[in-house]
Amino acid sequence: MDLDADIQKLPIKKDLWDVVDYINALFKKAIDYGASDIHVEPTEDFLLIRFRKDGDFMIIDKVHPENISAIVTRLKVLSKIKIDENKKPQDGKIVYFYEADDMNVDIRLSTLPTTYGEKVVMRILKQDASLTNIEALWLIDINVEKVREALKSNYWIMLVAWPTGSGKSTTLFGILKHFNPLAYNISTLEDPIEYNIEYVNQSQVKPEIWYTFSTGLRSLVRQDPDIIMVWEIRDKETATLAVEAALTWHLVLSTIHTNSAAGTVQRLINMWVEPFLLASAMKMVISQRLWKRLCQSCKKEHPLKDYEMKKVKDFLAPIVEKDQLENLVFYKWEWCDVCRQTWYKWRLWIHEVLIVWDFLEPLILNKESANAMRTIAIENWMITIVQDALFKALMWETTVEEALKLI
Ligand SMILES: [Zn+2]
Structure with missing residues (x-):
């Protein structure tokens, strides 16, 4: 333009x-x-x-x-x-x-x-009505289950969005909508307030008058909250307060800028959050990315080249039964009048959901690398973002070509 x-x-x-x-x-x-x-x-x-x-x-x-x-x-x-x-x-x-x-x-x-x-x-x-719920966030079934399970407890839940503008507010509010605000005291610290939600205490931070995420969080915990949403963790103080809030039985939702689920743990350790506190406070990290969705008007069956099919099978083999890897069918789009006009509407998300189970604790305590944490998480059934994108290709919502760009 x-x-x-x-x-x-x-x-x-x-x-x-x-x-x-x-x-x-x-x-x-x-x-x-x-x-x-x-x-x-x-x-x-x-x-x-x-x-x-x-x-x-x-x-x-x-x-x-x-x-x-x-x-x-x-x-x-x-x-x-x-x-x-x-x-x-x-x-x-x-x-x-x-x-x-x-x-x-x-x-x-x-x-x-x-x-x-x-x-x-x-x-x-945007209004509450345009907000979606967990089921509509493009999480695959196995991840929906993981998220639901994690939300049953009072813990710290992190959302990672890479890059900026990947729709983290939709996901954050989708998770928040899981709770009836009349049954809980839900309070948020936001910058800016993008959606209005009935019965949720939404507060806009104003750094120019020293009302920041960290000073706000200090006040919020004195408001008898059940669920706290902090728009973004940017510094050690906010991170430490969020950990403390989670350890005193609050569900804390927030976001951070890193580029992977495992990298988040690393990032927080680098912010000097005590690893032993982190290990007990943190429950789940969702990493997400906005992704091209197939145009529903012109998508067509598309045979893969042999090497593409081999890659797809290599990636899916660890998590899918062997016989389900036979006769895979994929789609691709051809530009049509509909998508030429409205291509920006064709979006979905791909995710990596990391649940911090016991197996990760020793790694966090030893401040191991993000790679080491990722490897252990995959061994324990974390669906990687590439696998997630391939599942969505199998659902004919995106292309293998796009998914393989992530490698
Ligand atoms: Zn089209």
Whole structure:
């Protein structure tokens, strides 16, 4: 995408007819597109409207400066913030009714005074209804069982997402949805709050006023919680507090940036979390990756080359009965009109679920390498991420070609 060319060729819109309609249409378009943010920014010559989607910006509109005040005022009215205040930043919230899905969508708004006027940024918050449950997270059956079993106890559960933007919030909230918030005290520390969940105490951290994951966690444990979700472990203090919370009988859910399930243990040891505490606090690590899904409109049976089939069998042999490895059928997609338009919707996740059983404890205590831990975990029936991807290829949801890229 060439943003400079996009902005050049777009004409400046002078007559908006009706600002109310214009803004409603803008919200609708943003949600239709699956955008996460709407930026309304005054420049020297026009009001620039951009969407952020999957991390990238797209240019939506250029509006003549004479409309700026009407647009900003309308947004302020909708979000119930002060209309006459334009010297200081303000925060508000808009509830927009999205007809296509027959649901309300919360939009968090913030304003900031800039050189050419107030800039308005809106974050589109997805609603509870769009959240999924454990069964819909693309976990294979054996892993669903492992996750369910692990959630029965009060322990520390980690989720690893590589790379960033691999949908960790969907998984985290999918796990959280497993619990009835009326039967438990569920509290979260988030940055930012992306989904609103009824009866869950969600709290937004604000590092600028020293309300961080670690200071927040200290306060949360005094709130009589059952389940605590910390958006991300970034430092030793948060990691240590999370371990302590797990050891005092709380279920703690959180995420960390590493590149494998076994690497997480390593990462925490490197953060100077005491190995003996880690060994008893940690129960499960889910490593996940966003993956290309086959287009349902054009997928077709696809015979593998001999060497590909051999690789597939080598990978699956340790975990699948021999006779089940005969006559394997795989699919592939050919680009069609549907997927050309909507390829970004065809996504699934692949996982590696590591359960910290007794067999891992001595390795954690001895601070062994991630590789050593991984080897032992595989010997104890951990499905590797390659095997997981191959299972999904066998379910005709992705291709062998994609799965083998992981090796
Ligand atoms: Zn297609």
